[in-house]
Amino acid sequence: MKDLLFEVKDGIATITLNRPDSRNAFSLEMIRLWKESLEEVRDNDEIRVLVLTGNGIAFCAGGDVKSMKKGKGFVDLNEEVDKDFVSTGLKRKNSLWNYIQRIPLLMEEIDKPTIAAINGDAIGAGLDMALQCDLRFASDTARFGEGYVNVGIVPGDGGGYYLPRIIGIDKALDLLWTGRIIDSEEALKIGLVTRVCSHEALMDEVMAFANRLARGPQQAMRFTKRTVYQGLKTDLRTSLDMVSSFMGLVTEHPDYQEGLQAIIEKRKPKFN
The missing domain is CATH 3.90.226.10 (2-enoyl-CoA Hydratase; Chain A, domain 1)
Structure with a gap:
């Protein structure tokens, strides 16, 4: 073994x-x-x-x-x-x-x-x-x-x-x-x-x-993990600058549109 x-x-x-x-x-x-x-x-x-x-x-x-x-x-x-x-x-x-x-x-x-x-x-x-x-x-x-x-x-x-x-x-x-x-x-x-x-x-x-x-929105989850761990090592301004870049990227992802549509239709989202 x-x-x-x-x-x-x-x-x-x-x-x-x-x-x-x-x-x-x-x-x-x-x-x-x-x-x-x-x-x-x-x-x-x-x-x-x-x-x-x-x-x-x-x-x-x-x-x-x-x-x-x-x-x-x-x-x-x-x-x-x-x-x-x-x-x-x-x-x-x-x-x-x-x-x-x-x-x-x-x-x-x-x-x-x-x-x-x-x-x-x-x-x-x-x-x-x-x-x-x-x-x-x-x-x-x-x-x-x-x-x-x-x-x-x-x-x-x-x-x-x-x-x-x-x-x-x-x-x-x-x-x-x-x-x-x-x-x-x-x-x-x-x-x-x-x-x-x-x-x-x-x-x-x-x-x-x-x-x-x-089953969650993978890119958003990975950026969230980066935000948390990098936030322990940096100042507030740098962290906010980084997370605003992440936000710009994830709102281009299909998971964002699926999440919004699921809320409107009152159902669970189906992320890629």
């Missing part, structure tokens, strides 16, 4: 981390397939929504601790483990940059809606991967934690970037400094997840929501 599964159905792409015996901890094959899948999502206009989930009892445990003990794991995925291997700071930096850190960079290039279906524990880099998604639907049995501090390392996969933007600086530092594990109830309370579902209903609810988004 492949370490990562990728399928597309009805405009919805699903990436499933598939190392259940290792709680979906990273492997070289997983990272390579992950990058390839994200490039397909980014470039294929037939794909309208991305769902990320895990197989088994965990969403993702992040780095493989057993491999890390050998000097490998998520820090040196580019080389085979051997008795003569000597790890260096530069090798570990380059390995992060060339492999795992490609994932958040690719996610930032995807204008389409992305949803994490968190079926189980999301720990360390596993939590960081969920934070990269626009929305996070969590099982009521899922747990969350930024465990880097427990092994004396820093959040290397985006946690220090995403977490304070999502839940605020003080709550982010609480999780990052203590490495404590929280349940889905607390995660919802602090805004870490968007919605909590019963474990049995998680994927049904995620796919129902994804289907709703897949």
